[in-house]
């Protein structure tokens with residue numbers, strides 16, 4: 001039952017956060033919002049969100065559970081988020097089947113085996129940065145936040161280095177919520193073309209990578225109904241590549257920005273009162289790379305604790321950003337960056353069956369990047385006032401358009 005007459009329009013540019021989180025929470029645990037023309041329930045109360053994310057009455061399968069699906073894929077700029085054929089949009093046994101194929105590649109053991117590769121990748125990046133004269137301003141997103149996760153996911157999925165730039169542009173487009181419907185359609189086509197190129201390359205020349213593994217699953221098991229369809233193969237790679245790098249890039253960007261604007265928090269690390277994992281978790285809590293996650297759907301009518309009803313077929317938005325800052329969870333200072341916070345829990349990797357498969361990998365990448373960056377460049381500073389950092393054009397993704405820093409002070413400043 002819809003009791004609210006006009007939904008709150010979410011800001012597609014991301015510029016209005018965190019005031020938007022506060023406004024959404026002020027309406028109670030669930031409030032109706034307008035997501036680029038589609039009406040949905042934004043859930044901001046962490047307990048309610050966890051309940052819905054673990055309920056069989058909530059699904060991510062738009063084809064099966066969203067009456068507006070056919071119309072939305074023709075008109076909604078975020079259509080790709082619900083139209084892909086992979087675990088991200090699957091429900092029940094389909095989800096289990098699609099997730100099981102990939103999950104072993106992200107086990108704790110396989111992730112730990114990547115530690116050396118991640119360390120070496122960051123070290124090579126920092127060696128390169130070390131050659132710049134003192135005082136040089138660089139965009140840390142370009143030099144570290146992007147290349148590290150792209151390098152790692154490219155390595156895992158066997159994307160040849162010359163195909164990586166093509167992916168970057170189109171993956172950025174998936175998260176850009178200021179694109180028109182026509183631009184979003186063109187972007188989705190370009191992304192699928194890049195994936196078809198990758199599949200053709202690895203089919204011709206298989207390697208020890210996830211793409212080659214999925215191709216052999218597709219080719220060997222498809223007749224028995226256990227394997228992957230062509231769409232599932234392509235869209236599973238789409239998920240790995242886009243989830244694998246955009247989010248991690250923004251997590252590194254946000255953690256570095258927070259430390260550079262909160263020197264007292266950095267001092268906690270330097271003086272042993274907190275560690276890099278504390279910084280990572282607190283940055284993920286306060287500035288989650290995925291702020292709102294589109295989209296889920298009510299399989300049956302669901303009565304909320306405040307008596308409102310999410311009617312069967314209505315859309316649900318997991319508003320992780322607002323939930324992570326909920327005072328009921330993190331107290332009145334929930335908006336404060338505090339690496340010594342007693343409870344660092346957050347929902348930034350989701351919750352329930354769709355919990356992020358790459359969370360251990362992302363954590364390893366972020367902590368390694370932070371540790372090696374601040375060890376190598378202890379005097380790193382922001383090169384612009386914090387208020388000049390501009391948010392990415394996205395209501396989903398949470399990062400900055402650029403992150404200008406000075407790795408070492410100008411010689412004149414250093415001498416003072």
Ligand code: HEM
Nearest residue numbers: 087088243244247248251289348349350354356357358362
């Ligand atoms: C800081 C970095 C990351 C963040 C914040 C993040 C966040 C998330 C979130 C919120 C979800 C759950 C979506 C939902 O509500 O249904 C998710 C799912 C997923 N993530 Fe991540 N992610 C990160 C890094 C990665 C990496 C590095 C990979 C792998 C290469 C990855 C792969 C996935 C996959 C495959 C799913 C879908 C799981 C499913 O539907 O069963 N993510 N991620």
